[in-house]
Amino acid sequence: KAGVTQTPRYLIKTRGQQVTLSCSPISGHRSVSWYQQTPGQGLQFLFEYFSETQRNKGNFPGRFSGRQFSNSRSEMNVSTLELGDSALYLCASSSRQKGTEAFFGQGTRLTVV
Amino acid sequence: AQSVAQPEDQVNVAEGNPLTVKCTYSVSGNPYLFWYVQYPNRGLQFLLKYITGDNLVKGSYGFEAEFNKSQTSFHLKKPSALVSDSALYFCAVRDNNAGNMLTFGGGTRLMVKP
Numbered sequence: 417k418a419g420v421t422q423t424p425r426y427l428i429k430t431r432g433q434q435v436t437l438s439c440s441p442i443s444g445h446r447s448v449s450w451y452q453q454t455p456g457q458g459l460q461f462l463f464e465y466f467s468e469t470q471r472n473k474g475n476f477p478g479r480f481s482g483r484q485f486s487n488s489r490s491e492m493n494v495s496t497l498e499l500g501d502s503a504l505y506l507c508a509s510s511s512r513q514k515g516t517e518a519f520f521g522q523g524t525r526l527t528v529v
Numbered sequence: 530a531q532s533v534a535q536p537e538d539q540v541n542v543a544e545g546n547p548l549t550v551k552c553t554y555s556v557s558g559n560p561y562l563f564w565y566v567q568y569p570n571r572g573l574q575f576l577l578k579y580i581t582g583d584n585l586v587k588g589s590y591g592f593e594a595e596f597n598k599s600q601t602s603f604h605l606k607k608p609s610a611l612v613s614d615s616a617l618y619f620c621a622v623r624d625n626n627a628g629n630m631l632t633f634g635g636g637t638r639l640m641v642k643p
Contacts, residue, residue, distance in 0.1 A: 420572075447629050459619065459633040472630045506572055510629055515580035517563060518631060520572035 418443065420509050420521035428527045434495040437524045441488050441509030447471075448490040449518065450482060453504040462505075465490050466512055497528045531556040533622050535634035542610045543642055550605040550637045552620030561623040562603040563631070564594055566616045573619065579603060590614070610641045 421440040429435050441448050449472075450462040461474040465484035482492040488509075494501055504525050508518035532555045542548045554560060561580055565573040577588025579596040587593045594605045603620060617638050621631040 422572075449629055449631070451631075451633075458635045459631075461630050461632070464629050466629075472628045474630075508573075508629075508631075512629055514625060515561060515578070517575045517578050518629065519575065520565070522570075522572040525570075 420507055420519055422505075422507050422521035422524050424524060425522065426525045426527075428529060429497050430529055431497055431499060433497050434493060435497060435526060436491055436493045437505055437507075437526070439490045439492075439507030439509075439521060441490070441507075442519055445509040445511050445519075446488050447510045447512040448484055448488065449508045449510075450490070450492050451506045451508065452476075453506060453523070454502075459506075462492065494526075499528050502526060502528045531560075531622050531624050531632045533620050533632055533634035535618075535620055535637045537637050538635075539638045539640060541640045541642065544612050545609050548607050548610045548614070548639065548641070550618050550620075550639060552603045552605065552634055553601050554603060554620070554622045555601060556622050556624045558624045558626045561625055562594075562596060563621045563623070564588065564592070564603075564605050565619045565621060567619065567636075568616050576605070576618075610639075612641050612643055615639055615641045 423438045447466045449464040464472040468484045479495045484490045504523045506523045507521045510518040563578045564576040584596045620634040
């Protein structure tokens with residue numbers, strides 16, 4: 417069974433630009449969550465999508481957005497990039513059944529210069 | 530609101546000795562508790578979980594964890610550490626009434642010396 421696939425693995429962008437990250441969940445998983453990992457703030461929840469609907473949202477500005485497609489693949493978008501957006505962005509997929517664990521992708525390392 | 534605390538930034542242990550990585554949590558409902566491990570430049574790898582039932586749960590690579598409801602703790606343990614266990618360990622909690630959102634502790638770096 418293929419794992420969670422995130423593309424691209426590495427990205428360098430300039431302040432003010434926007435970026436789109438992609439996540440393909442494990443086959444059969446309909447829940448996709450996104451997390452931001454930084455040395456200072458640790459792992460923080462961005463949002464969760466299930467059946468193309470946002471179910472939960474973390475405490476991030478509106479520049480961070482996402483969507484989910486009918487095949488459960490998800491994208492997240494960050495507009496007007498700031499230096500502080502440099503982070504490892506992790507995607508997690510799960511079946512959303514009670515008690516099941518989330519499986520994480522290898523992440524996208526975003527560097528904003 | 531839910532929260533997780535990992536009081537030690539780093540744990541050092543000699544190879545072959547037992548290891549413990551500490552975790553305490555706070556959640557309003559019944560907790561689902563997880564341990565993940567992260568190797569450099571990689572995502573998080575699931576180790577084990579507590580949902581209900583026995584307080585001692587066993588997971589991958591010989592790791593186990595003990596759920597203690599009265600102390601709201603979920604410490605990770607291994608009887609005999611390996612050098613290859615050196616990595617960053619995260620404890621996480623999920624409120625079973627709050628969807629799939631995980632709240633993570635700050636992480637504990639485990640260093641196993643030969």
